[in-house]
Structure formats: structure tokens, C-alpha cells
Amino acid sequence: MEQVEFLNGKTRLYGIVGDPIEQVRSPEMVTWEMHQRPMNAVLVPMHVREQDFDDVLPRLMQLHNLDGLIFTIPFKAKAIVLAQALGAQALQVGAINALARRGDQWHGEIFDGLGCVESFRRRGLSFKDKRVMLIGQGGAGSAIGAAIAAEHPALIRLFDQDTERSERLADLFGRVSPDTRVEISPPSIDGIDILLNACPVGMLDDARLPFPVSTLPSSLIVFDAIVKPEQTPLLALAQSCGCTVVRGREMMLGQISKIVDFFNGQN
């Protein structure tokens, strides 16, 4: 038969919306995850220009076989207005990166942080009662912080060049996990079990570490949210010191799994 196996009239449609769109990895990775479940579904790139977003999105969401959307740059902040209901993380962070159709409503949630927690869970690691240093409280960093708050660590130490960002996340910990001790201070691993980098230092060809350090204790768990390169300068140092290393790619896979659960109505 002259036909492909992965598409037919019953295939449910999902999209990733961004501008530009060519760099996204969700089409091949999320579709793979959906096919594992198995779902008769594909996630395709949808290139919406920034100036067209307000006009196009509400109409696009009228496609009757469209069941979910992922949002990437520059739409993560804007997309929240499209949701009729918000998940716990989205309420705390004030942004979404995914929408799922639930009957007549669209539900929004943000999965960056949940993906980080999921990547730890898959390694048998937990944030509960741990002492955590989080560097960077931008978009990804604040989502990671919100997800960790729900895991109730013993201590969260926050650092961002912009102290206001750290203070917002400190407030959130105060509400979500009042027993967590919160510190805002320059990066340091003194008394820390888990070091998380969510700032862009070390991305692509950037050979810098996110803070000056020459050695790490082998008991430290080191995570870097950066996906490219897989081996950041921080992770290279951590690996050479015998630390447990969790990579940005693992967070991405954890996030994809959580988003497909969400698309399936499982969270």
C-alpha cells in the first residue's frame, strides 16, 4: 500500500507554536513519546508570527481535532490568556507552556519545573528534605523553583543577578512550603546537597562556570538546565569530581513525558 503508517483521518493533532519554529525539537520527541503510549497523534510545528498570535490562536484552537498546544519563544508569557483553567504550577509561576483540551475548556500548565523534578525521580533522586542551591530565577529557573517548592526541601538557596526575581521565588516558597528555610545569597555549595544551574552561563560556546569554583564534593548532585551542549563546563567539572550529574536533556525528556500525560488528561 502506498501510504504512511503514522497518519490517517483519525489522527489527533497537536502543535508547538513559536516564532521562529525551525529549531524546535518537540515535533520528533513528543510525537515519539505519544506513539509509545500508544496514541494516534502527531505534534507538528506551527509557525505563528508574533504579530499574528492574537488573531490566529483562538481560531486555530477551533480545529476540532486539535487537542493540545505547546508554546515556545516568544509566546510563553502571552499564552496564559488562552487558558480557561490553570494548573497549580501555572498559577504560581504566572505562565504556561502547554494547553490541553478538556471537553469545552482549554487547561494551561507549565512543565519546565515539573520536568526537572521528573528527571530526578527517574534517577531515584528526591528533593524532599534536601538542601538545594538554585542559580538563575528567570523563566526556566522560576518554574524549576516552583516545582521544587512542592517537593518540600529543607533549604533553598537562591541566586540571580536580579535580586527581585529571587525575592519573588522566596515569597512563593513561604506560601507553598513554609517549613523550607530560604536564603538569598551569592552561589555557594557550603552545606548543599543539590546544585541546580538554571542561568544561561555555559550555553553553546560559553566556557564559563556559573560561579567561581574549582572542585566539588563527590556527594553533590549537580544539575544543569542547559540542553546545548549536553556537557556544560559545570557538568564536566562535576563529572571529573565524581558527582552525580543530571542533564538538561533528562529534564527535557521528563518534561515531554509530563506534557503527554497532561495531553492525555492524566494531570
Next chain:
Amino acid sequence: MEQVEFLNGKTRLYGIVGDPIEQVRSPEMVTWEMHQRPMNAVLVPMHVREQDFDDVLPRLMQLHNLDGLIFTIPFKAKAIVLAQALGAQALQVGAINALARRGDQWHGEIFDGLGCVESFRRRGLSFKDKRVMLIGQGGAGSAIGAAIAAEHPALIRLFDQDTERSERLADLFGRVSPDTRVEISPPSIDGIDILLNACPVGMLDDARLPFPVSTLPSSLIVFDAIVKPEQTPLLALAQSCGCTVVRGREMMLGQISKIVDFFNGQN
């Protein structure tokens, strides 16, 4: 790598728009044809409810990586208003079933008839100077008639329950192929080289022939536009009489090939 091979951020998007949508075969068949070329593209089902068409389609066409659309029931007549330029067949028939992006414009064309002519060409058969009986001048039948007119047969004999339809197609032959002799008469194969059925008699469980006949000359070429069943009562009779038989499925494959050419800017 946990990813599928047939989708990525650079994949160009095509859709088939209809209501309902689950029965369509274009997603698996057109995508297969595009992958043969090869194109990094998929054609996905897009379920637009009839009442949403006018609102949704112009916005959908703003998706910057959407390069083409196919229209099926109930949108074939309506879709023509979305085109900024029309192909020769669309101008004659007054309907389109495909749109392709050409720079800033959308070009429309109808491929039902061109698919029939292409299926004959692939068999080494031609309509030029032949004597043709065409039964049925509805949507598919009038498109087939218009495509055959451009091939300049010697004779076209037309029959439809609705004589006005036959007269419209007779007019079109007068303009496009003035040397073709045109007759409007009840179905008969006297002096006919090619018999084409484009009426729904014989579809699905309908065991009837489109006109009363018990034997056919083996020199006759017999075509049936019906896709389900593949072996219509008419084609079964033709095959038992030793006629050359061309099937609806061949027209569909011919049409798909022509539509992908169109999407590629080749016609």
C-alpha cells in the same frame, strides 16, 4: 534517540479540511507521496466544523509554515473564495479542491478530473481523438469532463439525470475543444471507445449498473470513478468481457500525484 524520523521543526505543514474528517485517506496517501519526492512535509487531518469555516480558514492560512490545503466535503464549493488565483480547471469548473501557497498568494485548482486523465496516461492511454461516453455530470463528473475537454476527444456523449448539468458541460466543450462533437443522450456505447462512470450507481453495496447493459465489447476501455468498492458491478462486467479497466483508486493516485506537483509549484 527517542524521536520519530518523519517530523522536525523544519517540516512543512499541509492539511485536508473537511467535516467530518475521520474517513479521509489523504493524510496517509499524500504524505507517502510527499516523502517519495522527497519533501520534509506532512499532510494532517484538519477538522473544521461547517459553521466555523469562514472564521477559521483565513487565520489557519496565516500559519507561516503551512504551504497547502486540500478540501473535501462539505467545502469544495466554498473554498474557491480563499484563492487569490485560479488554475485553468478551477476557472472552468467553478470549484477548487486544493490551495497552494505561492509567495504571498494562495493559488487554487481542482484535481479530480486531472487525476482521471493522469490515471489514463500512466496506463499509456489517451483521450485524444477518442469517442467518450461520460455518465454523471455532478461534482466529480464535471471536473472529469473539463479535464477531458483539454485532451480534445473526437466525441463526448454526456448523460446525467439532470440535463442542465450536461448542457453546462456541453457549453464548456464548445469553448475549450470546439472540434469535439458533443451529444447529450441516454447512456449508450454504440461507436464509443471509452466509457466513464462518474455517477454514484454501484457505490458501496449498490449492485446496480449505471445503465442497462449485459455485455461490452472487449475493445472498450471502462473507467469507474467509484473508489469503494474497488470492483464495482460495472468494472466486474467489463473485466468479464475482456475490457481494459481503469479503477477509481488509480484516479485517486493520479490526483494525489498531481496535487503534490501543485504543492511543489510544478503546475
